Amino acid sequence: MFISNTLVYLIALPLAGAAILLLGGRRTNKWGHLLATAMSASSFGVGLYQLMLMLDRPTEQRPASQKLFEWIHVGEFKVDAGLLLDQLSICFVLLITGVGTLIHIYSISYMSHDKDRRRFFAYLNLFIASMLLLVLGDSYLNLYVGWEGVGLASYLLIGFWNQKPAYATASKKAFVMNRVGDMGLSFAIMIAFATMGTVSFVGVQEQVSQTSEAALTAIGLMLLVAAAGKSAQFPLQAWLGDAMAGPTPVSALIHAATMVTAGVYLITRSNFVFDAAPTAQLVVVIVGAITLMFGALIGTAKDDIKKALAASTMSQIGYMTLAAGLGPVGYAFAIMHLLTHGFFKAGMFLGAGSVMHGMNDEVNMRKYGALRKFMPITFVTFGLGYLAILGIPPFAGFYSKDLIIETAFDAGGAKGIILGITTLIGASITAFYMTRVMILTFTGTKRWDEDAHPHESPWLMWLPMAILAIGSVSSGYLLSRGDALENWLYPLFDHSDEYQKHLIEPIIVSGMALTMVAIGVAVAYFKYARQEVSSTAPEDVSIFTKVARQDLMQDRFNEAVFMRPGQALTTTLIAADQAVVDGAVRGVGQVALSSGSALRGLQNGYVRSYAAIILVGAIALIAAIWVVVS
Amino acid sequence: MDASNYLYISALLFTIGAVGVVVRRNAIVVFMCIELMLNAANLSLVTFSRINGDLDGQVMAFFTMVVAACEVVVGLAIIVAIYRSRRSASVDDASLLKR
């Protein structure tokens, strides 16, 4: 493997930015945002430089590594602070720093009226650094540091306006649910060490062939728990909707383009484990399929533009997870969808931010309408992202999503048919709710509040949106031209049981997909464009809509099954600690005290009674001796 | 004469003394009853000395007398002091040390 000594700058630059801004305090208020943006941009520059170096090397020499220092060495448990940049991580590095820099630029304007803007940029830089560590770490434990680091950054950013109690609660909820996932990652690392004696990616890959399938399945399932927590996959998905409490650029960067895709990265990175554990793989596919539908269904009922987009993100990551669960044929497509999704979803979130910016931070789409004329640039960029997520050729989503649907059908048998149909229906529902978002926001009649004065956002905001829109248009074509991404990632995955012929011709799959999308669009068109839309959410809706509005009861479920019993347990334990455990201690004291006061009654102060007691005692003693002796 | 008769007397005296200590209130009487018990013990000691044919018991009896004398000195002084302060020689009145 190629040894590099410049990888560390990728992480060090944004980390330094965060440190300077946080430690510098108010002194850095004036130029903090510029520094943070510069740090992110220069990290992107380093990433491009690394890509060039990588392209210069022959295929087998492309992965580069760097050992920084000895981190934890105890007995056989040896983990160094080491970085690994290979064909997979460079994709993420460029996505993170590229989209990250655009969002830094956007935020300069978006957050310009916030007096804590410096702190916001510090958190953004902290996030970039942690996320880079996550994708660059050369072992599961190093990944874990980045994994929790992004969790922390996400917590800080969701709760950026934590003076509002609901936002503070949302950030706590995100962190705690992520911790449940992190626990899965801990388990995976522990099992890996106990069974294989190593936790580095290279080491685990080498040991896979010597390890039993049961252990690998356990590791795989635990990695899936971790992935579910971070990527908002079923059953740990409930935090993502609330995470929209954060400023919109955060939703674009963390909760759409980068952090939430870390689960897909983890599964793809651990391809060697999953390839050897078919059961775990099957569970991954199932989780992906469930989440895909789950997110899509929630998306249909949300009136909050950000929550609708968040549900969409959940659903799209479901697609990626599903693809990653399909094994070597799917990894590259999962990553491709991840990259294209990074462009179009970040673009749409920024668009939503731009709309909110013009509408006094209103997020209810029922209060929008007819914004096309007032925000033409936002409309166009958002529209391009819309076409991309729908999968209309030749936009990005067409390439990446169709490949996933094809691969799903290729799984063969009943599994293939179920997965294929699920992905097709998902595509249709996606078309429905995204069309709904477009219609409610940009067309139709004005349903604004009286004090709304919509206007186009300044160039610092629309420029990143435009760049992302270009990505939404072109990235799919570029990545799939001549199977570019597939070939690029090819050396990383095990291709021993390939290559099979497509079961259904790609052109037929595309036709089916486009038909489903057309149905979704048509339904939305007739429901929302041809009828008057009320500016308040109608109450007389079907039970399904009501359930979907409540996020399919996910919070109710968590409350009923975990929170309430947990609170009851806590209350009981506190009472029991006072009454039983401490009660036993105080009980011993009480016994001593009360026996003392009982005996105290004998001490009545009357000499004669003392004398009588002495007498009785003496007689009893003599009698006792008498009995014993005779 | 059978030496055990002396022991019976001694036991009788001791019992009288003990009962006196327990039932009487007047400190002086209690005191005298204690003296009675001591002397009952002395009588036993002397009797045993006689039975055993050595002087150990008599020596012990002298010790007892000395101790009794000391006790009288201290005890009477206390009783007088209590009487002066409380105008009473009843032992039941001097129950300040209870509890």
Place this chain on the structure above:
Amino acid sequence: MKWLSLLMLLPLAGAAIVSALPKGNDKAAKQAALGTTLVVMVATIAMAVGFQRDNVDLQYVESYAWIPSFGINFALGVDAIALVLILMSTILAPIVVLAGWNEAHGGRWSVKTFYILILVLETMMIGVFAATDLFLFYVIFEAMLIPVYFLIGGYGSGERSAAAVKFLLYSLFGGLLMLAAIIALYVMSGAQGGHTFDIDKLSQLQMSSTTQNLLFLGFFIAFAIKAPVWPFHTWLPDAANSATPGTSVLLLGVLDKVGTFGMIRYCLTLFPDASKTFTPLIMVLAVISILYGAFLAIGAKDIKRLIAYTSISHFGFITMGIFAMTSQAQSGAILYMFNHGFSTAALFLVAGWMISRRGSSTIADFGGLQRITPIMAWSFFIAGLSSLALPGLSSFVSEFLVLVGTFTRYPVHAIIATFGIVLAALYILIPVQKALHGPTTPGNESLKDLNLREKLAIAPVIAIIVALGFYPSPLLKVINPAATHVISQMGFTDPAPSNGGK
């Protein structure tokens, strides 16, 4: 150079200086105490530099005849475990003095007395870890209660007298059991080659398994009370609640470590077979402590009690690591003792400042502090993150080592214990949300942020927490040989990778 006796004498000399100061000159007393503790800290670091880390024998050994007729010596010496703990104690001491600059005011006795007690306590903290004579250890173990008793009862708040008495009686009870076991050991040593209190010689004693089990329990219960392990923990929340923040730091950070230190140094060394017999039970107690402490912390309404409960959870991890008998778990446990000292110190000191500003220790009375007092809020937040073992901070390294090491031998225990990390997120983030986030609660608008002295006190603690999170190697290299030595003495080796049964 007689490092250890020098270290023990320095604080005593400082105490003498403080007591010689004229009455009413509080500032001079504080400065003298701070100066003394700083000198001790520097001396300890100087000593630690000369420590040979690959040598598992006791180092810096000193021995003076104390009561020759009973074979009692004033014998000192340190291995890596003791060294690390002494280092922690002497670094914490000046921080506590500096952080609690004004906490002696309003006490029952003078400010001078407070610092004399602190300095005497420091001598004992060094002595209790350095003693290699069982009798000397016992004497210091019990004598340490005296200054702490007066520190809680004389300078604390709330029900300070009751808490101090509870603490004293509870500890004395444990000490009594240990005393009985020590006397038994002494008597047996007389029958097997001469009366002695020397730990090395005592560990060679032959005894029946019943005797060993009983004596083990005598020691273990004393240490379990000190540590504290569930169900011997109830004195801790009361004591920590009533003590001044500085005293609480010394109580939880240093004195409680005597319990876990004693488990390694005395329980494992003197009674290896009994330790193995009781390991299953102790592992269960440790796991209960982890979850139990966490649940109580989640429900705690008082910030000081909350920190005390989190410590019960953390001590569960340490105990589990000690008895899991793998090098990772053992090293992790020892490192955990060191790290816990600093993360708890940070939490307690910042909580103390919050309480003294607000005049209340109820979490619900705070709110929105992040916007009023950002530096104080950040300090509390970082301390909390260290307590929940966020990777990149020191506690993560030790907690993960304990878990991964325990997993290789006791997977079920490790899995249940790992649920503690989710609970940890809750018990830290709930007070963070209530106290630091949300709208500003009425009465908090004019709270002052940390002043220079407080910043100077908290900065080194946070620096240590962060630095050891990223670069624990220097400390691990010292600890590893000692941990491996303990394991091998017990006749254990690390389990080999199982390959999952393939």
